[in-house]
Amino acid sequence: MAATINQAFDERPPVSMLLVFEYYDGLKTGAGLDGETFKSQFRSLAKVDKYAVVGAPSAAATLINVMDNVIPVDARTFDASDQQAA
DSSP states (O other), X not given: OHHHHHHHHHHSSSEXXXXXXXXXXXXXXXXXXXXXXXXXXXXXXXXXXXXXXXXXXXXXXXXXXXHTTTSSSXXXXXXXXGTTTO
């Protein structure tokens, strides 16, 4: 997924992202330790305009809402039933 995101960052102006949690079963060990993942996370600060997350677990939603006040990205969370609004 990180390679796809980095490609979008290379080919487009700032992007808006929608992440929908439908079948979330937890983190995969080591998934965040990949070089492409680090690259996409760092680049997202300048390349993402809006970031909407639907149905995030409560801890993730809290973190996203806090980070919205710190990072230069419009980050918002939505309940699973509000996907259309996202």
